[in-house]
Amino acid sequence: MPTARKPAAKPAARSAAAPDAGRATARADRKRATDPGERLGLHSDWDWALHLPLHYLDETRLTPIAALRDGVGAVVQACVRRAEVGGGRRQLRVVVDDDSGSLELRFFHFYPNWSRQYAVGKALRIRGEPRRGLYGFEMVHPSCRVATPDAPLPQRLTAVYPSAAGISQDWLRAAVAAALRRLDLSECLPDELLRRHALPPIGPSLRLLHAPPPDTVLAELEARTHPAWRRIKFDELLAQQMAQQLARARRATLRAWAMPTGDGQLAQRLRQALPFTPTASQDACTAEIVADLQRAQPMHRLLQGDVGSGKTVVAALAAAHALDAGFQCALMAPTDILAGQHLRKLAEWLQPLGVGVAWLRGAQKPRERAAELARAASGEAGLVVGTHAVIQDSVRFARLGLAIVDEQHRFGVAQRLQLRAKGGEREPHLLMMSATPIPRTLAMALFGDLDVSTIAGMPPGRTPVRTRVFDEARRDAVIARVSEQIAEGRQAYWVCPLIEEGDSELRAAEAAYAELQGALGEHAAWVGLLHGRLPAARKAEVMDDFAAGRLRLLVATTVIEVGVDVPAATLMVVEHAERFGLSQLHQLRGRVGRGGGASECLLLFAAPLSATARARLQALRDSADGFELANRDLELRGPGELLGRRQSGLQALRHADLAHDADLVEHARDAAAWLLQHAPQAARAHLERWLGGGVDWLAA
Ligand code: ADP
Ligand code: MG
Numbered sequence: 001m002p003t004a005r006k007p008a009a010k011p012a013a014r015s016a017a018a019p020d021a022g023r024a025t026a027r028a029d030r031k032r033a034t035d036p037g038e039r040l041g042l043h044s045d046w047d048w049a050l051h052l053p054l055h056y057l058d059e060t061r062l063t064p065i066a067a068l069r070d071g072v073g074a075v076v077q078a079c080v081r082r083a084e085v086g087g088g089r090r091q092l093r094v095v096v097d098d099d100s101g102s103l104e105l106r107f108f109h110f111y112p113n114w115s116r117q118y119a120v121g122k123a124l125r126i127r128g129e130p131r132r133g134l135y136g137f138e139m140v141h142p143s144c145r146v147a148t149p150d151a152p153l154p155q156r157l158t159a160v161y162p163s164a165a166g167i168s169q170d171w172l173r174a175a176v177a178a179a180l181r182r183l184d185l186s187e188c189l190p191d192e193l194l195r196r197h198a199l200p201p202i203g204p205s206l207r208l209l210h211a212p213p214p215d216t217v218l219a220e221l222e223a224r225t226h227p228a229w230r231r232i233k234f235d236e237l238l239a240q241q242m243a244q245q246l247a248r249a250r251r252a253t254l255r256a257w258a259m260p261t262g263d264g265q266l267a268q269r270l271r272q273a274l275p276f277t278p279t280a281s282q283d284a285c286t287a288e289i290v291a292d293l294q295r296a297q298p299m300h301r302l303l304q305g306d307v308g309s310g311k312t313v314v315a316a317l318a319a320a321h322a323l324d325a326g327f328q329c330a331l332m333a334p335t336d337i338l339a340g341q342h343l344r345k346l347a348e349w350l351q352p353l354g355v356g357v358a359w360l361r362g363a364q365k366p367r368e369r370a371a372e373l374a375r376a377a378s379g380e381a382g383l384v385v386g387t388h389a390v391i392q393d394s395v396r397f398a399r400l401g402l403a404i405v406d407e408q409h410r411f412g413v414a415q416r417l418q419l420r421a422k423g424g425e426r427e428p429h430l431l432m433m434s435a436t437p438i439p440r441t442l443a444m445a446l447f448g449d450l451d452v453s454t455i456a457g458m459p460p461g462r463t464p465v466r467t468r469v470f471d472e473a474r475r476d477a478v479i480a481r482v483s484e485q486i487a488e489g490r491q492a493y494w495v496c497p498l499i500e501e502g503d504s505e506l507r508a509a510e511a512a513y514a515e516l517q518g519a520l521g522e523h524a525a526w527v528g529l530l531h532g533r534l535p536a537a538r539k540a541e542v543m544d545d546f547a548a549g550r551l552r553l554l555v556a557t558t559v560i561e562v563g564v565d566v567p568a569a570t571l572m573v574v575e576h577a578e579r580f581g582l583s584q585l586h587q588l589r590g591r592v593g594r595g596g597g598a599s600e601c602l603l604l605f606a607a608p609l610s611a612t613a614r615a616r617l618q619a620l621r622d623s624a625d626g627f628e629l630a631n632r633d634l635e636l637r638g639p640g641e642l643l644g645r646r647q648s649g650l651q652a653l654r655h656a657d658l659a660h661d662a663d664l665v666e667h668a669r670d671a672a673a674w675l676l677q678h679a680p681q682a683a684r685a686h687l688e689r690w691l692g693g694g695v696d697w698l699a700a
Contacts (some may be wrong), residue, residue, distance in 0.1 A: 018082055036167045037175070038096030046689060048179030049103070051172075052209050052232065052655070053159035055222050057125060060153055060214045064328050065670060066100035068130040076126045077149050078103060084117040094118045094297060096126065096482050097210060103130070104138040123148050149235055156211035172345070176210055188685040191234075193675065197234065197667050198227075205231040224657070233656040236669035238675070239690030240653065242683055244448035245672050248300075251449070256298035256308065256427045257401050261290075262324035270320045274313065285453040289318045289431060292451070293325075293402065299419075299429035302408070302447060304437055304627035307590025309464070311433045312342065312565075314455065315404050317347055318431060323382045327401025330428075331383065332390045332419060334410035336361055336536045337543055342406065343385045350383060360386030360395065363536045381391050391418040400428045408432035436583050437626040442634065442658050448669060465593035467621045469577070472606040479519050481602075486526060486552045491569040493591055494555045497576035512575065513555040526552040532559050558584070567595035577603035578613040582633035585620050610637065612636055634659045 042048050078096035085092050092107040092114060105126065107114070130144025161172045185203035186196075194201065205228035212221060220226040224233075245291040267290075271278065278286070285303060292299035305311050319329040331346070333339040339361060347357045358372040377379040378396030384390060403419045405411060409506035420427055432450075443452055470478055482492055494516060496509040510529050517524040528551035530542045540557075545551040547566050554560070554569075558580075572592045577585060585603070593599035603617055619632045658666060675683045 027494050036171070039164050040162075040167070044692065045179040045183045047690075048176050048588045049185075049206055049210075049230070050654070051176060052162060053161050053221075056157040056158050056212060056218060057127065057160060058218075059158045060155065060215065062153065064100040065098050065103050065137065065182055068103070070132045070137075071129060073127070073129045075153075076103065077147070078124060078126060080118050080120050080122045080124065082120065084113065092118070096124060102136065104133065104135070104141055105144070106138055106590065108141070113257065117146075122146060135604050157216065159210055159212060160196055167605070180206065180210065188625060188682055188689065189536070189675070190679050190682055193679075197671060199234055200227050202231060202235065204228075204590065224655075229655075230647040233661055234664055234668055234671075235686070236655050236690060237661070237664055238671055239687055241448050241668045241672035242667075242687055243675060243691060244370045248449040251300060252297050254298050254427050255296055256423075256429055257325075257327060258296040259293040259322055259325035259327060259401060259429075261294070261321070262326070266353060266355075267317050267320035270317060270349060273349065273352065277456065278313060278317070279310070279455075279459055281454075281456045282310055282403050282459075285314050285455055286317045288451075288453045290316070290321050293318065293321055293429055297453075298427040299402075299431065299519055300442070300449065301431055301451045301453060302438075303431060303433045303455070304443075305435070306437055306458070307435045307587055308458060308565075308594055309455040310459050311406075311435070311455060312345060313405070315433060316346055319346070319383060319402060319404065320350070320353075320355075322402040322429070323350075325401070326399070328376070328379060328381070328397050328399050329383050329402045329404065330390055330397070330419065330422065331385045331404040331406065332384075332401055332411070332415075333387060333406040335559065336387055337530075337539055337559060337564060338406065339385055339387045340540050340543065345565075346383060346385060355383055356381040358384045360384060360389040361536060362387055362389055364389070388415065391415055391422070395422065397422055397424070400424065400563060402431065402565060403428045404431045404433065406433045409436055435587060435626075437630045462593055463590055463598050464624050465572075465599040467601045467603065467624075469588065469603045469605065469617050469621055472576075472604050475604060478573060478602055478604060479516065482516070482553065482571065483519050485571055487518065487523070489552075490597070491546070491549065491552050491566065492554070492571035493560060493569060493588075494553060495560065495572070495574045495588055496555065496557050497579050508575075509555060516555060518554060520553070523552075528554050530554055530556040530559060532557060558588070560588075563593060564591055566591070568597075569594065570597045570599040572599070572601045573604065574601070575604050576606055577617060578605040578609055580616075582616045582629055582636060583626075585616070585631050586626055589620070590626075625638055 037043065037048070040051065042051055057073065059075045061075070062077050065076055065078065068074055068076070074439065076096075077100065078098045080094060081097050081102065082095040083092065087093065089108065094105040094107075096103050096105060103126075105128075123146065125145045125147040126142045127144075128139035130137040130139055158170060159173060159174070159176075163169065163172055173650050185206060186203045187203065189199075189202070208216065208228045209221070209226075209232070212218075217226070221229070285305075289299070289301060289303070292301060303311055303314060315331065319331070331339075331342055333342055343357065343359050351357060356375060358375045360369070360376075362370055364372075372381070372384075373394060373396070376384045377396040377398060384395075384397070389395070400423050403422065405416060405419065408416070416430070416432075420430060422428065438447075443450075482494070486492060494512060496512050509529065513527060513529040517527045520527060528546055530539060530546075534542070542551070543564070544555070546554045546569075549568060570592050572587065572589055572674040574580065574588055579586070587606050589601045592601060603620070605613070605617065609617070615636060616633075619629060623629055623632075658665070672683075675686070
């Protein structure tokens with residue numbers, strides 16, 4: 001059955017075409033866009049070969065007009081009987097017929113010369129989606145070509161490619177076909193490997209995807225589960241996994257300072273001085289990190305754990321080990337608030353044990369900054385805490401041995417590299433922390449070159465946060481509840497929505513601030529406001545006031561999303577929760593339930609809810625497990641959203657879909673190891689094909 005499968009293939013979305021318009025448009029394309037390939041991000045022949053169709057049209061069969069079906073795309077061979085311009089809305093109407101019946105073609109956009117091309121008697125091949133009109137079938141903006149009835153039909157399904165404005169499908173098809181002809185598509189992977197992973201050869205796979213024979217199961221192609229698709233995804237993941245394994249091997253040749261356990265037993269003393277006992281899982285993670293630190297190869301480890309699982313103390317214990325061995329330690333966090341909080345906590349823990357702590361942030365008085373820089377450079381400060389300021393050129397360390405990056409997904413590869421470069425003669429050990437739990441597949445796909453330590457579970461004494469969802473229409477009731485709780489001495493966050501334009505986001509926060517101050521009446525002074533535009537000093541002041549309980553209700557934009565730790569706060573309200581992602585809401589909710597008290601999270605949403613937004617809020621209400629939610633989020637949104645766009649590696653995966661191709665990631669990982677060991681030449685050829693000169697993106 002001839003079909004145009006997807007809405008994008010509706011005639012209106014195609015270029016309105018006069019006979020032979022395909023070629024004319026292609027010429028225009030070439031003039032208009034000097035290089036359509038550049039516009040589509042396609043540079044090499046290989047890029048073109050991998051520019052894979054979104055869906056397909058079946059033009060291999062003709063349908064008699066009498067056999068057309070409403071809404072089912074078809075190709076018709078017919079002759080022009082009449083063509084006229086007119087109608088209420090000015091349009092070109094062309095009536096065509098074949099032996100079985102007649103059909104009206106309607107064009108709302110057309111050029112005057114078209115009427116000549118639609119001369120009576122012209123034989124046309126017409127592709128479009130028929131609609132039943134008043135007087136039989138009609139097609140709006142079909143694509144037409146002059147063609148005699150005996151002109152051959154395509155033998156293959158017609159590919160429809162992702163495109164950009166002004167680049168026609170005909171032109172794209174020609175460009176892809178030319179690239180495929182020029183390319184050497186011979187197999188570069190050994191038979192043995194293909195057999196083991198049940199994969200078809202690459203050349204035929206690509207040819208099939210670009211021009212499938214008519215009997216191919218379209219559903220499999222379009223769902224990207226066809227073996228040919230599996231091969232493409234596998235190849236992509238294989239290249240990526242090999243690059244990561246190579247990066248890991250390269251790193252193994254780098255030198256770091258081995259840090260034997262010192263005599264000072266600083267870590268031991270820190271552990272004893274803590275107001276709590278680390279959990280078994282925290283201890284296990286610490287032990288893994290310490291084992292890395294004792295070796296002369298740089299550590300490259302991700303410490304992950306759900307929000308509130310207690311990563312900071314693990315970082316502190318690792319730092320204590322490095323300090324004890326005579327090295328400096330740097331800790332970088334993405335925001336002033338978070339860096340400030342680490343500073344306070346680490347200073348509180350480590351200063352009494354004789355460790356000097358320096359503090360670097362963006363907006364800092366020159367004299368203060370100079371003093372802190374001097375302490376880092378002289379080694380007087382064993383621990384240097386800060387924001388991006390830590391990686392600036394002016395920052396020198398006497399002997400940096402360990403670099404810790406909190407909320408690592410907020411930083412780019414380049415920034416991590418800059419931090420590593422601060423080590424001088426040898427590489428510092430690198431510990432990355434993430435509170436966005438990364439599902440196993442994703443971690444493997446993206447961080448195949450990382451070691452991962454995971455804090456399982458939560459410190460004892462946490463009570464689960466009760467999550468409830470409210471329609472914005474019940475805002476007053478929610479405000480009343482918050483005021484009541486505040487009056488009873490509880491502390492709460494009120495998070496305002498994320499809005500595209502920074503200014504209105506601010507205004508929303510300010511409005512909520514005024515509203516809540518009003519609601520609290522004589523206790524208006526208990527309400528604080530925190531947003532990204534406040535000067536750093538003011539932000540710190542507000543956070544301090546909230547942490548000390550002088551403020552009881554903190555109205556904030558999402559600046560508090562990451563890492564903020566005020567155990568006394570037990571109530572969290574999120575406005576317009578439908579605008580947040582699942583992981584983000586989980587992070588926000590993680591700000592409460594940190595102390596002993598029963599905690600609550602109230603999610604306000606504005607109706608109507610989209611299906612995904614509803615699924616998100618439900619998932620959140622039903623689960624408190626960050627890993628489970630991250631998996632769910634991965635399904636709902638895809639990895640790009642989950643990790644933030646700056647995460648390296650994601651852009652590199654164009655075809656594989658980590659939410660659905662988990663099994664392929666494992667195949668690819670095993671195949672990568674095998675290939676590098678047993679067929680290094682094939683491995684090189686494969687990498688060259690897939691990554692060209694771009695292998696370095698994985699170096700960090
Ligand atoms: P996250 O993993 O989200 O960074 P934090 O390191 O901020 O979490 O820890 C959350 C809270 O739990 C902090 O107040 C911290 O002091 C506390 N905490 C961490 N470990 C334990 C533990 N083993 N027992 C009790 N409280 C702990
Ligand atoms: Mg944290």
